[in-house]
Amino acid sequence: RSSALAGLERASAPELGPRFERWRMLGAAADTTTGLWRGPATAGRGDAGPAAPWVVIILGGIGTDERAALLVPDSLPVGVLAVSWPWKDTRRMGRLEFLARVPAMREALLRTPACIATGLEAVRRASPGARVALLGASLGVPQTTAAAAIARPDAMVLVDGAADLERLLRSEVARTVGGAGGA
Numbered sequence: 001r002s003s004a005l006a007g008l009e010r011a012s013a014p015e016l017g018p019r020f021e022r023w024r025m026l027g028a029a030a031d032t033t034t035g036l037w038r039g040p041a042t043a044g045r046g047d048a049g050p051a052a053p054w055v056v057i058i059l060g061g062i063g064t065d066e067r068a069a070l071l072v073p074d075s076l077p078v079g080v081l082a083v084s085w086p087w088k089d090t091r092r093m094g095r096l097e098f099l100a101r102v103p104a105m106r107e108a109l110l111r112t113p114a115c116i117a118t119g120l121e122a123v124r125r126a127s128p129g130a131r132v133a134l135l136g137a138s139l140g141v142p143q144t145t146a147a148a149a150i151a152r153p154d155a156m157v158l159v160d161g162a163a164d165l166e167r168l169l170r171s172e173v174a175r176t177v178g179g180a181g182g183a
Contacts, residue, residue: 004121006026008025021036033084034065041078042077055078055123055127058072058080059144059147061139061140062087068137079123085112086112094177120132132153133156134153
């Protein structure tokens with residue numbers, strides 16, 4: 001489900017702190033991946049310095065973009081790209097609305113590894129020569145694992161905070177549709 005990177009749009013995001021940018025990665029098939037970039041720390045060098053020796057691409061839980069970018073300490077000379085999930089619609093919905101949106105949610109879930117691969121391609125263009133690690137945290141672990149087959153990272157880190165997937169899904173469905181049966 002992935003397409004080649006056709007363009008990268010970068011917009012400064014100083015409200016989030018120094019070195020933050022919002023990225024829009026445009027695919028050749030008119031698909032768009034979004035993410036939050038934080039450049040590597042360059043303290044003491046007086047300039048931007050060379051490209052980061054390492055860049056970490058992170059996928060966390062749904063809606064965790066800005067928090068995921070903060071997983072890597074700001075003081076490290078490591079670039080960070082927190083890739084956004086492709087699901088942009090609401091997470092709060094009634095039962096019938098939830099059932100009606102299941103096909104679209106499934107499609108977004110299946111498209112997520114391609115979004116990570118697009119992020120990797122954008123990072124390689126923006127930071128030539130950098131080594132790239134994929135980091136899947138919590139609900140981002142399965143998609144990051146799947147992305148490794150198409151993205152070819154230099155390293156991969158998996159932080160599985162949602163080991164009980166059945167309990168997590170039951171809780172999320174109950175929260176979303178407002179019914180009983182939560183964890």
